[in-house]
Amino acid sequence: GAVVSQHPSWVICKSGTSVKIECRSLDFQATTMFWYRQFPKQSLMLMATSNEGSKATYEQGVEKDKFLINHASLTLSTLTVTSAHPEDSSFYICSADLGQGYNEQFFGPGTRLTVL
Amino acid sequence: AQSVTQLDSQVPVFEEAPVELRCNYSSSVSVYLFWYVQYPNQGLQLLLKYLSGSTLVKGINGFEAEFNKSQTSFHLRKPSVHISDTAEYFCAVSGLTGGFKTIFGAGTRLFVKA
Numbered sequence: 269g270a271v272v273s274q275h276p277s278w279v280i281c282k283s284g285t286s287v288k289i290e291c292r293s294l295d296f297q298a299t300t301m302f303w304y305r306q307f308p309k310q311s312l313m314l315m316a317t318s319n320e321g322s323k324a325t326y327e328q329g330v331e332k333d334k335f336l337i338n339h340a341s342l343t344l345s346t347l348t349v350t351s352a353h354p355e356d357s358s359f360y361i362c363s364a365d366l367g368q369g370y371n372e373q374f375f376g377p378g379t380r381l382t383v384l
Numbered sequence: 385a386q387s388v389t390q391l392d393s394q395v396p397v398f399e400e401a402p403v404e405l406r407c408n409y410s411s412s413v414s415v416y417l418f419w420y421v422q423y424p425n426q427g428l429q430l431l432l433k434y435l436s437g438s439t440l441v442k443g444i445n446g447f448e449a450e451f452n453k454s455q456t457s458f459h460l461r462k463p464s465v466h467i468s469d470t471a472e473y474f475c476a477v478s479g480l481t482g483g484f485k486t487i488f489g490a491g492t493r494l495f496v497k498a
Contacts, residue, residue: 311489314487
């Protein structure tokens with residue numbers, strides 16, 4: 269089946285530093301990847317849609333300069349949380365789309381970010 | 385715009401009892417419907433999905449769901465739950481609106497008691 273990995277699985281950083289999270293599709297090419305944020309005991313909130321070779325599309329209220337997304341290849345998208353602060357602490361989950369006709373996303377295992 | 389409502393935030397149930405987790409959606413276009421399960425500190429696992437065809441969809445781990453267009457519902461059911469079914473369950477919808485973005489419900493915490 270389609271497998272999506274994330275790295276790292278968890279990260280702790282100091283306030284003011286930047287953190288990069290990788291999302292990889294291991295056995296398929298993903299033209300489109302999605303980044304979600306999940307606060308404790310809450311649902312997933314879509315942050316942005318990442319398209320290979322073009323700029324990401326951010327959801328309303330998501331700061332694009334704060335959450336930098338790069339989708340440089342068909343198997344890798346990265347989310348960089350710049351100048352992280354404690355309020356950025358969250359569970360970040362990515363998903364990848366197999367493309368038209370499949371109508372299903374495959375989710376990564378998530379990355380737990382804790383900003384001290 | 386599409387939206388998903390999960391009517392119960394928590395559902396406690398005894399082991400081997402049946403369970404139903406409710407989900408209602410709203411959309412002005414044809415939709416695809418999904419149920420996902422999330423265990424603590426893990427990503428989402430697809431339980432089942434409705435794209436078209438038969439309205440009764442069977443998924444993994446003995447779960448099934450029925451798409452009811454007139455009631456705009458997609459309730460998840462299992463005839464006999466196990467302790468290991470304790471997890472968070474999310475109903476989700478995607479469709480032509482917004483380029484097949486997936487919108488998630490708030491989630492239902494299923495707690496199976498011995």
